Amino acid sequence: MNLKKSAAAFDRAKNFMPGGVNSPVRSYLSVDCNPPFIARAQGSKIFDIDGNIYVDYVGSWGPMILGHANPKVVDALKKSVERGTSYGAPTELETQLAELVQKIFPSMKVLRMVNSGTEATMSALRLARGFTGRDKIVKFVGCYHGHSDGLLVNAGSGAATFGEPSSPGVTRGTAQDTIALPYNDIDAVEKIFEECGEKIAAVIVEPVAGNMGLVLPKENFLPKLREVTQKFGALLIFDEVMCGFRVALGGAQEKYKITPDLTCLGKIIGGGLPCAAYGGREDIMRNVSPDGKVYQAGTLSGNPLAMTAGIETLKILIDTPNFTENITKKTSALVDGLKLVAKKFSVSAQIHQAGSMFGIFFSANDVTNYEESAAANQNIFKKWFIEMLEQGIYLAPSQFETLFMSAAHNEEDIQKTLAAAEVAFKKISSELE
Numbered sequence: 001m002n003l004k005k006s007a008a009a010f011d012r013a014k015n016f017m018p019g020g021v022n023s024p025v026r027s028y029l030s031v032d033c034n035p036p037f038i039a040r041a042q043g044s045k046i047f048d049i050d051g052n053i054y055v056d057y058v059g060s061w062g063p064m065i066l067g068h069a070n071p072k073v074v075d076a077l078k079k080s081v082e083r084g085t086s087y088g089a090p091t092e093l094e095t096q097l098a099e100l101v102q103k104i105f106p107s108m109k110v111l112r113m114v115n116s117g118t119e120a121t122m123s124a125l126r127l128a129r130g131f132t133g134r135d136k137i138v139k140f141v142g143c144y145h146g147h148s149d150g151l152l153v154n155a156g157s158g159a160a161t162f163g164e165p166s167s168p169g170v171t172r173g174t175a176q177d178t179i180a181l182p183y184n185d186i187d188a189v190e191k192i193f194e195e196c197g198e199k200i201a202a203v204i205v206e207p208v209a210g211n212m213g214l215v216l217p218k219e220n221f222l223p224k225l226r227e228v229t230q231k232f233g234a235l236l237i238f239d240e241v242m243c244g245f246r247v248a249l250g251g252a253q254e255k256y257k258i259t260p261d262l263t264c265l266g267k268i269i270g271g272g273l274p275c276a277a278y279g280g281r282e283d284i285m286r287n288v289s290p291d292g293k294v295y296q297a298g299t300l301s302g303n304p305l306a307m308t309a310g311i312e313t314l315k316i317l318i319d320t321p322n323f324t325e326n327i328t329k330k331t332s333a334l335v336d337g338l339k340l341v342a343k344k345f346s347v348s349a350q351i352h353q354a355g356s357m358f359g360i361f362f363s364a365n366d367v368t369n370y371e372e373s374a375a376a377n378q379n380i381f382k383k384w385f386i387e388m389l390e391q392g393i394y395l396a397p398s399q400f401e402t403l404f405m406s407a408a409h410n411e412e413d414i415q416k417t418l419a420a421a422e423v424a425f426k427k428i429s430s431e432l433e
């Protein structure tokens with residue numbers, strides 16, 4: 001595969017941007033190769049500036065559930081752009097999108113649009129603190145909720161009560177209000193609540209975790225989180241920025257029948273434009289400014305282009321019969337095929353699926369939390385990634401990322417992917433001997 005133009009473009013980009021990118025994972029650091037630079041995308045395919053064509057399972061990291069450049073979304077955007085790109089004033093579009101979101105996520109009685117998942121979780125946590133009058137929050141190691149200071153925190157050593165900054169620039173003071181616990185470990189959650197439950201404002205969780213690879217919640221984890229938070233008067237925040245609209249149309253809360261107090265959405269809600277939202281119980285949400293005193297604002301929030309792309313996307317999700325069922329079946333066909341190929345070549349792999357999300361760990365053991373995810377074989381992952389890329393299959397360049405099926409992927413894409421996987425697994429297994 002020729003990536004000459006991409007390599008030159010990458011060199012130029014590095015002069016101007018850290019790592020040549022505007023979000024770190026795009027630099028392909030963990031797979032030791034240069035990223036293709038993208039020229040355009042259509043349906044299930046993405047095209048680089050060197051003329052290579054790939055079947056895309058990154059989908060812009062989740063948003064492109066309809067595939068790229070869906071004609072209905074593109075048409076609506078063309079019309080919208082002619083009417084001006086931003087007003088900083090109320091529009092009917094915002095209410096329309098809010099209504100659609102509420103139809104799909106009935107727990108979001110009142111909601112606020114923001115521009116990124118980072119903003120949604122940051123604002124939801126501020127609101128939880130404002131509402132409860134408490135300072136501490138609980139998060140889980142390996143869950144990613146965006147890059148606000150209080151969420152860039154790992155478990156501290158020793159008595160896990162105080163978190164440690166996971167990035168320079170996050171103050172110890174900030175980190176100390178975040179308690180980081182292992183995912184799926186309900187005993188650790190109950191213990192911390194017994195110790196200091198009256199100080200905890202909220203538990204924030206990816207109810208299906210997609211940022212340590214794809215890790216599913218154990219059977220009792222979410223119901224117990226609901227129970228414990230309720231008992232101690234802390235809020236339960238579902239960060240469904242990734243799993244919303246994917247594990248079920250109404251997200252993990254629909255699939256697992258748990259009602260969180262607040263929900264964060266992003267990615268799909270903007271149909272490929274920058275948009276996210278937080279919302280939930282009315283008595284909590286009415287504390288947001290200007291109804292209440294918890295401040296939060298945004299110059300471009302509720303932007304008409306983003307609202308338009310979101311509205312068109314959610315309408316298609318709602319109006320297409322069996323949308324989620326079909327995309328889930330397609331994902332299962334690929335995942336089942338990959339499992340067979342792994343078995344055929346005796347490569348130890350854990351292949352997980354939740355709706356239209358899927359992921360692969362090169363490990364002989366179950367993966368239920370970050371520690372187990374990090375123990376998977378990253379060298380094999382790297383080989384797998386490169387072998388697939390060279391055959392025109394565009395996967396996320398890190399085992400800690402999730403892969404996404406779109407409505408635009410067809411049988412041919414899946415067969416092509418499985419044929420490429422045969423070649424990749426064969427090579428891996430011969431090197432393992």
Ligand SMILES: *Cc1c(COP(=O)(O)O)cnc(C)c1O
Binds near residue numbers: 144241243267
């Ligand atoms: C992507 C993601 C975020 C952050 O969203 P951005 O729009 O990148 O700020 C937050 N939470 C989860 C679960 C995500 O997957």
